[in-house]
Amino acid sequence: MEEKIIRTQGIYSEFPRKGPSAAPAATHYCPGCGHGIIHKLIAEALVDFGIQDKTVVISPVGCAVFAYYYFDAGNIQVAHGRAPAVATGVSRARDCVVISYQGDGDLASIGLNETLQAANRGEKIAVFFVNNTVYGMTGGQMAPTTLIGEKTITCPDGRDPLTQGYPTHMCELISTLKAPVFVERVAVSDIKNIRNARRAIRKAIEIQAEGKGYTFVEILSPCPTNLGKNAVANNEWINTEMVKEFPLGNYRDRTAEAERVERTTSDFSTESLEKLFELDSIAAPIEHKDPNFKESQVKIAGFGGQGVLSLGTMLTQAAQAVGKQVSWYPSYGPEQRGGTSNCSVIISNDRIGSPVVYHPDLLVAMNRPSLEKFQNDVKPGGIIMYDAIIGDVELPKGVKGVAVPAQDLAIQAGNPRGANTVMLGVMLGLGLTGLPEEAFQTALAANFAKKPKLIPMNLEVLAFAQKWVKENVK
Amino acid sequence: MATTLVKGNTAVVIGALYAGSDCFFGYPITPASEVLHEASALYPKLGRKFLQAESEEASINMCYGAAAAGHRVFTASSGPGISLMQEGVSYMAGAELPCVIVDIMRAGPGLGNIGPEQGDYNQVVKGGGHGNYKPIVVAPNSVQEMCDFTMLAFDLAFKWKTPAYVLADGVLGQMIEPFTYPEKAVVPKIDTDWAVAGIPETRENLVTSIFLNFDQLGKFNDYLQEKYAKIAAEEARVEMLNCDDADIVLVAYGISSRIAKTAMDEARKAGLKVGLFRPITLNPFPVKEAKALAARDKMTFISVEMSNGQMADDLRLAIECKKQVKLVNRLGGNLIELNQISDAINAAAK
Incomplete structure (x- = not known):
C-alpha cells in the first residue's frame, strides 16, 4: 500500500527560519506540547476561508514567539504583552485579518491592560489565548492562571491564594465587556476536545474573514515540560483538574447579529488638505511700507x-x-x-x-x-x-x-x-x-x-x- | 504660498498630514496633548486613523503595528510618556521600523512639572531603551520647523528604516508664529520589500527583532552600527550663525537656541565676536562642523541648554575636548534667561 501523507495546510512544509537544523520539518516545541495542534487548527482555517494572503499573525514573547517559523502568512514578532496593541495598529492601518497568538503570562499578566482594552474597543482581531498555567519559555514560573496549590518554580510550595492571589479567568472577564463578538474556552487535551477546539477556532477565523470584530478563544493546553508530567498525564490533568477552575464552553456568541465593521480609506491628496485647511481663504499680506x-x-x-x-x-x-x-x-x-x-x-x-x-x-x-x-x-x-x-x-x-x-x-x-x-x-x-x-x-x-x-x-x-x-x- | 498663524503643536500635525501619515496613536500628557487633540480633529476628516490608546506602551506598540504594516505612523508625548515608550522604540530599532515620535519636553525627573525643559536629551538622543541603537533626532526651533522637521523626520525614518524623533519643548508647542503650508503632500506607498501588510506580495515577509543565534545577532548589530555610521556621515545638519569670525560660540537647540540667538545679537551689538551653532539633528550630532570650530586658535564654546549638561557632553565628545565647553543652563521648568547667557558671554570675553 502506498504511503499517503496529508500535509497541514497553511503551515510551511519546512521551517528554515529556525536556522540550520538536522530536522528542518520539526518544530521547536517540546514533545507533548499543545502549540503544534493549535497552530495546525488555525492554519487550516486560514486556508479554508481563503484568507492566507490577507492575514497577519502576531507572535509576542512566550514559547510561540517563533510562531513565524510556521505560519504561512505575514508575520510580526512583538514585545511581551503588547500583541493586542500591535494588532490594533495593523488592523487600523490595513483592515486585514489579524491574529494575536498569546500565552497566559503574556496575555493575562504583563499584557492584561492591552488585552482588555483591545477587547473593549472591539478591535477586528482574533486573539488565541493558550492557557497552560505556567510561563513556558521563561522557565516554569507561576502564571496568572496557575491553579491553587499548583507548584511552579516561583511557587514551589504550590500557589497560595493568600499571597499569590487566585487564578485569572480571562473568558469570564472578557465576556463582561460589551464589544466582543465571540468568546469561548476550549481544550486540546483529547480528540473530542480537539474537535471542539477546531470548531471554535474556525468560527473565530470566519468572524475575522467577515470583518465582524473581536474574538477570543482560550485554549487549555498541555505543557508537560514545565508541569513535570508526561503528555498523557498532563492531558488527564487538564480534563480533571484544570477544567474545574476553567470551565469549557461558550461565553459569548453574537455572530448572528454582529455586522461587518467598516474602516475608512485614507485620503492623501494635496487638494483635500488644502480644502481642510481652507488655504484659499488665507489672504495675501496687506501692502504696507513704513x-x-x-x-x-x-x-x-x-x-x-x-x-x-x-x-x-x-x-x-x-x-x-x-x-x-x-x-x-x-x-x-x-x-x-x-x-x-x-x-x-x-x-x-x-x-x-x-x-x-x-x-x-x-x-x-x-x-x-x-x-x-x-x-x-x-x-x-x-x-x-x-x-x-x-x-x-x-x-x-x-x-x-x-x-x-x-x-x-x-x-x-x-x-x-x-x-x-x-x-x-x-x-x-x-x-x-x-x-x-x-x-x-x-x-x-x-x-x-x-x-x-x-x-x-x-x-x-x-x-x-x-x-x-x-x-x-x- | 499660504501663510497664516499657527501654534507649534498644530504645525506638527500639519507636517505629519502632508508627510502622508495616516495613523496616529497617542495618550494624553501635558504639554503634548494638543498634538493629540489636533490629530483627533484632523485625521478622521481625511479618512485617516486616529486612536487614543490606553497608555504610552500601547501607543508605541500600535505605532509598531502600523509601521510594520508599512504605514506612516506617528505619536506624540512628553518626558514621562517617552520613558514608557522606550521599550517599543527599542523593538522598532531592532525590527528596523520607521516611525516618528514627537517629544514635547517638560520638566523632570519623575512627575516634575509641565514647564519647559530639555532634560529628555539623553533618553531620546542616546536611545533610551535597551540595546545598541540610536534613533534619528531632529530639533525644530520655530513653528515652521515644527511642521517642516516632522516631514523631515518621516523622510529620514523611511529612508533609513529606523524610528525618528522630533525633539521639541513646551514653549515651541505653545508658540504662535506665521506659518507657510507645505506646497505638496506626500502620497505614501507601501514598501512590499519589508512591510507585512496583509496582501499577497507581503505574505512571505517577517518583521522581527529576535535572533536566537548569538553570531547572527552579532552580525545584525554590526550591520546596525554600519547603518548608524552612514546616517552620521550623511544626515548631520546644523545651522551656523555668525560663526565665521566668532571666538565665542553658543551651542544650543530648540527653544534655547532662540534665546541664544537674542543673546548673540546683543553681544554682536556690543562688538563681541559671538556665533551660534545650532544642531538641527542631535543624532547624528554635527561633529564635523563642531570639530572645525574647535580647530581654531581661539574658541570658547558655551552650551546653552535647559538640561544638566546632557548636550554639553556630546559637544565635548564631538570636539574631543580640544576646547573649553562652558555650560549655561536652567532646570525645573523655567526658561533660560537672556542675562544668564549674556553673563556667560561676557565672562568668556574677558
Missing part, C-alpha cells in the same frame, strides 16, 4: 478672563496681516495656574530670536499685580498702558504711563467684554506698534471668525478707543 518701522516687544498681562491672551493673538494677527515677522508666546507652566496670565508678542522685520519678552517696549497691564510684576522690566523710553481702574500708580522713571479706562470705555462702546479690544484700539491710536489700521481690522475679523456677530461690535470698540486717544491723550 521706513520708520521699529521692532516692538510687547508684554500683556492681567487676570485670567480679561482677554490677555487673545489681545496678544489679535496683535499677532495684525502684524501677520502686513507680513511682519511675529511671535506670540503665552505664560505657560506654574504661572498659568495662579489666576494671572501673560503673553509676549514680538513684531519685527527680522527673524525673531527669543519669543519671550524680557524688556518690553510696551507693557499692557490689565491689573495691579501684573503692573507691579513687570513695570520695572520696561525699557527706558518704553510705555506702560494700564487700566485706569487700578488707581494711583508709581511708575519707574523714564517710562511713559497711559491710564486707559479700558473697562469703562468697553461698556460705553456697548461691549462690556471688550476691554482688551479697547487696549488694542489705544495701541493703534497711539501708533505704538507701527501697524496700520487695516491690519487691526483684519485681526479682529480673524479673531472673531468663528463668532462673526462679534466682528462689527469689536470694530466699533476699536474706533471708539482711537477716538478716546485723540481726545484724551497728549
Whole structure:
C-alpha cells in the first residue's frame, strides 16, 4: 500500500527560519506540547476561508514567539504583552485579518491592560489565548492562571491564594465587556476536545474573514515540560483538574447579529488638505511700507478672563496681516495656574530670536499685580498702558504711563467684554506698534471668525478707543 | 504660498498630514496633548486613523503595528510618556521600523512639572531603551520647523528604516508664529520589500527583532552600527550663525537656541565676536562642523541648554575636548534667561 501523507495546510512544509537544523520539518516545541495542534487548527482555517494572503499573525514573547517559523502568512514578532496593541495598529492601518497568538503570562499578566482594552474597543482581531498555567519559555514560573496549590518554580510550595492571589479567568472577564463578538474556552487535551477546539477556532477565523470584530478563544493546553508530567498525564490533568477552575464552553456568541465593521480609506491628496485647511481663504499680506518701522516687544498681562491672551493673538494677527515677522508666546507652566496670565508678542522685520519678552517696549497691564510684576522690566523710553481702574500708580522713571479706562470705555462702546479690544484700539491710536489700521481690522475679523456677530461690535470698540486717544491723550 | 498663524503643536500635525501619515496613536500628557487633540480633529476628516490608546506602551506598540504594516505612523508625548515608550522604540530599532515620535519636553525627573525643559536629551538622543541603537533626532526651533522637521523626520525614518524623533519643548508647542503650508503632500506607498501588510506580495515577509543565534545577532548589530555610521556621515545638519569670525560660540537647540540667538545679537551689538551653532539633528550630532570650530586658535564654546549638561557632553565628545565647553543652563521648568547667557558671554570675553 502506498504511503499517503496529508500535509497541514497553511503551515510551511519546512521551517528554515529556525536556522540550520538536522530536522528542518520539526518544530521547536517540546514533545507533548499543545502549540503544534493549535497552530495546525488555525492554519487550516486560514486556508479554508481563503484568507492566507490577507492575514497577519502576531507572535509576542512566550514559547510561540517563533510562531513565524510556521505560519504561512505575514508575520510580526512583538514585545511581551503588547500583541493586542500591535494588532490594533495593523488592523487600523490595513483592515486585514489579524491574529494575536498569546500565552497566559503574556496575555493575562504583563499584557492584561492591552488585552482588555483591545477587547473593549472591539478591535477586528482574533486573539488565541493558550492557557497552560505556567510561563513556558521563561522557565516554569507561576502564571496568572496557575491553579491553587499548583507548584511552579516561583511557587514551589504550590500557589497560595493568600499571597499569590487566585487564578485569572480571562473568558469570564472578557465576556463582561460589551464589544466582543465571540468568546469561548476550549481544550486540546483529547480528540473530542480537539474537535471542539477546531470548531471554535474556525468560527473565530470566519468572524475575522467577515470583518465582524473581536474574538477570543482560550485554549487549555498541555505543557508537560514545565508541569513535570508526561503528555498523557498532563492531558488527564487538564480534563480533571484544570477544567474545574476553567470551565469549557461558550461565553459569548453574537455572530448572528454582529455586522461587518467598516474602516475608512485614507485620503492623501494635496487638494483635500488644502480644502481642510481652507488655504484659499488665507489672504495675501496687506501692502504696507513704513521706513520708520521699529521692532516692538510687547508684554500683556492681567487676570485670567480679561482677554490677555487673545489681545496678544489679535496683535499677532495684525502684524501677520502686513507680513511682519511675529511671535506670540503665552505664560505657560506654574504661572498659568495662579489666576494671572501673560503673553509676549514680538513684531519685527527680522527673524525673531527669543519669543519671550524680557524688556518690553510696551507693557499692557490689565491689573495691579501684573503692573507691579513687570513695570520695572520696561525699557527706558518704553510705555506702560494700564487700566485706569487700578488707581494711583508709581511708575519707574523714564517710562511713559497711559491710564486707559479700558473697562469703562468697553461698556460705553456697548461691549462690556471688550476691554482688551479697547487696549488694542489705544495701541493703534497711539501708533505704538507701527501697524496700520487695516491690519487691526483684519485681526479682529480673524479673531472673531468663528463668532462673526462679534466682528462689527469689536470694530466699533476699536474706533471708539482711537477716538478716546485723540481726545484724551497728549 | 499660504501663510497664516499657527501654534507649534498644530504645525506638527500639519507636517505629519502632508508627510502622508495616516495613523496616529497617542495618550494624553501635558504639554503634548494638543498634538493629540489636533490629530483627533484632523485625521478622521481625511479618512485617516486616529486612536487614543490606553497608555504610552500601547501607543508605541500600535505605532509598531502600523509601521510594520508599512504605514506612516506617528505619536506624540512628553518626558514621562517617552520613558514608557522606550521599550517599543527599542523593538522598532531592532525590527528596523520607521516611525516618528514627537517629544514635547517638560520638566523632570519623575512627575516634575509641565514647564519647559530639555532634560529628555539623553533618553531620546542616546536611545533610551535597551540595546545598541540610536534613533534619528531632529530639533525644530520655530513653528515652521515644527511642521517642516516632522516631514523631515518621516523622510529620514523611511529612508533609513529606523524610528525618528522630533525633539521639541513646551514653549515651541505653545508658540504662535506665521506659518507657510507645505506646497505638496506626500502620497505614501507601501514598501512590499519589508512591510507585512496583509496582501499577497507581503505574505512571505517577517518583521522581527529576535535572533536566537548569538553570531547572527552579532552580525545584525554590526550591520546596525554600519547603518548608524552612514546616517552620521550623511544626515548631520546644523545651522551656523555668525560663526565665521566668532571666538565665542553658543551651542544650543530648540527653544534655547532662540534665546541664544537674542543673546548673540546683543553681544554682536556690543562688538563681541559671538556665533551660534545650532544642531538641527542631535543624532547624528554635527561633529564635523563642531570639530572645525574647535580647530581654531581661539574658541570658547558655551552650551546653552535647559538640561544638566546632557548636550554639553556630546559637544565635548564631538570636539574631543580640544576646547573649553562652558555650560549655561536652567532646570525645573523655567526658561533660560537672556542675562544668564549674556553673563556667560561676557565672562568668556574677558
